[in-house]
Amino acid sequence: MTRRSLMVILAHPDDESFPIGGTLATYADQGAVITLVTATSGQRGVPGLEPMRAAELRDGELRAAAAALGVAEVHLLGYTDGALDTAPPDEVRRRLRALLITHRPDAVITFGPDGISGHPDHLAIHRLTTEAFDAAALPDARLYYITPSEATHQGCGVASSADVVSSTIAAIDVGAHREAKVRAMQCHASQQPPFTGSPAEEAKKLACHEYFTLARPAVHADALACLFAPLPAVVPA
Numbered sequence: 001m002t003r004r005s006l007m008v009i010l011a012h013p014d015d016e017s018f019p020i021g022g023t024l025a026t027y028a029d030q031g032a033v034i035t036l037v038t039a040t041s042g043q044r045g046v047p048g049l050e051p052m053r054a055a056e057l058r059d060g061e062l063r064a065a066a067a068a069l070g071v072a073e074v075h076l077l078g079y080t081d082g083a084l085d086t087a088p089p090d091e092v093r094r095r096l097r098a099l100l101i102t103h104r105p106d107a108v109i110t111f112g113p114d115g116i117s118g119h120p121d122h123l124a125i126h127r128l129t130t131e132a133f134d135a136a137a138l139p140d141a142r143l144y145y146i147t148p149s150e151a152t153h154q155g156c157g158v159a160s161s162a163d164v165v166s167s168t169i170a171a172i173d174v175g176a177h178r179e180a181k182v183r184a185m186q187c188h189a190s191q192q193p194p195f196t197g198s199p200a201e202e203a204k205k206l207a208c209h210e211y212f213t214l215a216r217p218a219v220h221a222d223a224l225a226c227l228f229a230p231l232p233a234v235v236p237a
């Protein structure tokens with residue numbers, strides 16, 4: 001069987017760890033090849049530190065977290081933190097589409113329309129990734145949106161405004177990989193991670209499931225236990 005490949009396209013260093021680190025650690029452990037694309041360098045995310053220094057610090061934190069999760073490859077696109085919605089959209093879409101076509105992932109994960117926290121960069125990467133995914137037109141690839149849950153609440157500290165309704169939800173059991181998630185979160189020291197104790201102890205406090213909504217293809221299935229689980233055939237409209 002060929003190795004599964006997963007591409008994760010997010011806005012900031014730490015977006016891969018706090019909401020969905022358990023999923024990435026779980027699939028990496030199962031042998032999936034995970035490519036992480038982070039659109040901004042998080043330059044504005046360290047109070048008191050000038051943007052260039054903050055970007056360097058967060059680049060190091062991101063690479064350490066990616067290693068803790070088992071992510072194979074990290075692409076930092078280098079856009080400005082807090083201003084992704086003013087980056088040239090054609091250029092961002094073109095770069096994302098090129099990465100999708102090069103890596104041909106079986107599944108892509110990005111933020112959903114609520115952006116979990118509603119951060120403008122999260123909303124921008126949601127929109128740009130969805131458009132790039134459609135433009136890439138990869139046969140058989142799926143697009144998933146991060147879905148609000150106890151895990152995102154624990155990791156990101158905000159209650160989501162969005163209700164999850166009538167969509168296909170993948171519920172990923174990350175129970176066995178929560179310690180890796182804690183280690184990855186702790187790599188983002190500049191972001192004051194919410195779980196600061198020993199990873200083995202902190203892991204017990206984390207939610208056992210992370211949730212994703214299937215955005216493409218447009219089919220309805222009962223709850224999925226795996227991002228790569230078989231789907232019903234697409235019925236032409």
Ligand SMILES: [Zn+2]
Pocket residue numbers: 011012014015119122
């Ligand atoms: Zn973020």
